[in-house]
Amino acid sequence: MLEKYQNEMLSCTACAFCKKSYYEYKFATKESDYPKGKIMIAYGLFSNEIEENFETVKSLQKCTLCRRCEKDCPSLIKISDVIKAGRFDLKQMLPEHEKLLQNFEEKNNIFGEKNFEKDGGKIAFFMGCIVNREMKDAVLSLFDKIGVDVTIFGGCCGYPIEKIGKNVEIKIKDKMEKKNIEKIIFSCPNGMLAFREYKPIHISQFVLSLDVNFKKNDKKYIYHDSSFLGRYMEIYEEPREIIKRIGSLTEFKENREMARQCGGEIEFKSAFPVEAEEIAKYLAKESKEKNAIIVTSSPHCYSHLKEYADTVDLVHLIEENLI
Numbered sequence: 001m002l003e004k005y006q007n008e009m010l011s012c013t014a015c016a017f018c019k020k021s022y023y024e025y026k027f028a029t030k031e032s033d034y035p036k037g038k039i040m041i042a043y044g045l046f047s048n049e050i051e052e053n054f055e056t057v058k059s060l061q062k063c064t065l066c067r068r069c070e071k072d073c074p075s076l077i078k079i080s081d082v083i084k085a086g087r088f089d090l091k092q093m094l095p096e097h098e099k100l101l102q103n104f105e106e107k108n109n110i111f112g113e114k115n116f117e118k119d120g121g122k123i124a125f126f127m128g129c130i131v132n133r134e135m136k137d138a139v140l141s142l143f144d145k146i147g148v149d150v151t152i153f154g155g156c157c158g159y160p161i162e163k164i165g166k167n168v169e170i171k172i173k174d175k176m177e178k179k180n181i182e183k184i185i186f187s188c189p190n191g192m193l194a195f196r197e198y199k200p201i202h203i204s205q206f207v208l209s210l211d212v213n214f215k216k217n218d219k220k221y222i223y224h225d226s227s228f229l230g231r232y233m234e235i236y237e238e239p240r241e242i243i244k245r246i247g248s249l250t251e252f253k254e255n256r257e258m259a260r261q262c263g264g265e266i267e268f269k270s271a272f273p274v275e276a277e278e279i280a281k282y283l284a285k286e287s288k289e290k291n292a293i294i295v296t297s298s299p300h301c302y303s304h305l306k307e308y309a310d311t312v313d314l315v316h317l318i319e320e321n322l323i
Helices: 002-011 016-020 035-046 054-061 077-091 096-105 129-134 136-146 159-163 172-178 189-194 203-208 229-232 237-246 268-269 275-287 299-303 314-321
Strands: 123-126 151-153 183-186 221-222 249-253 293-296 311-315
Touching: 002 035, 002 077, 016 035, 035 054, 035 077, 035 275, 054 077, 054 268, 077 314, 096 159, 096 268, 096 275, 123 172, 129 136, 129 151, 136 314, 151 172, 159 189, 159 268, 183 189, 183 203, 203 237, 203 314, 221 237, 221 275, 229 311, 237 249, 237 314, 275 293, 293 299, 293 314, 299 311
Parallel strands: 123 151, 123 183, 221 249, 221 293, 293 311
Antiparallel strands: none
16 A cells, blocks of 8 residues: 555655654654654665565554644645554554454454444444443433433444554444445544444534533543544534533643543554553543543543543443433
8 A cells, every 4th residue: 555655655755843742752762763763664665675574563553543643744744544544554463453443343343352232223323342331321321311222232333443554344334325324423533444434423512413402510621622522523612612511621731622632542552552551541640730630532542641641532421421
């Protein structure tokens, strides 16, 4: 797939502007830890000047594909797309990723857990792997409170597997088409990207489309923009609108399209736990300094950040404060 991005790779001037958001982290110690180093490795693999080995595989996988570095790139290179394309050209896999792929193929769940499903009406919610693990009861309660007879689709969307460079069949799409679903709702941006041809709706967009009221509290919240909901899907304001109706909202100094990744994408965290922890602690530090509860709108972010700071997912926040 790298052939498609030959001009992108050759456009890199190695100016190092893409390093800016990495300077706060201790784990970035060599060129291959930075975006421009990964572009060089990708080009080396494409031109056969570099041989694929464990270190090159590890380098290309040590990236969340969050697109934050692209905001500082004066050449406007699609850095994440180049890195992702390089992964599809790799023959080797990291052991942690082999396990995720095995779980997906055997259980249709990247954790190897049982998937929850429920028959209902023409409005559907995609549960996914992490939502299934972290907030299944909150999802069911939320739809019960708003009076929607929701159909629940379980299983993995396959997008974390796609991000590591593997194509897989997403069997749930066949179920959706047989059910004649009119509207499919997600709380997980990964799932929205995997199902983008179905015009998915984020849970924040769906709730705001309803005539619902919230309990008002005096809590202070700080919203973390998921890279995939934000930079990939340009959904920034709907989660903020819900938070402001419930409590007071403050912001990270880097927010919206400039927001930092939290390190919680499951394929990244499973292979690089030390780096994922450092990235999360950077955000947690700011939230604690501002004495604010982190609100996430991605189950990947919630599952990770709650280990380091007071964190609530938007699904929980909505469900707990509906009147």
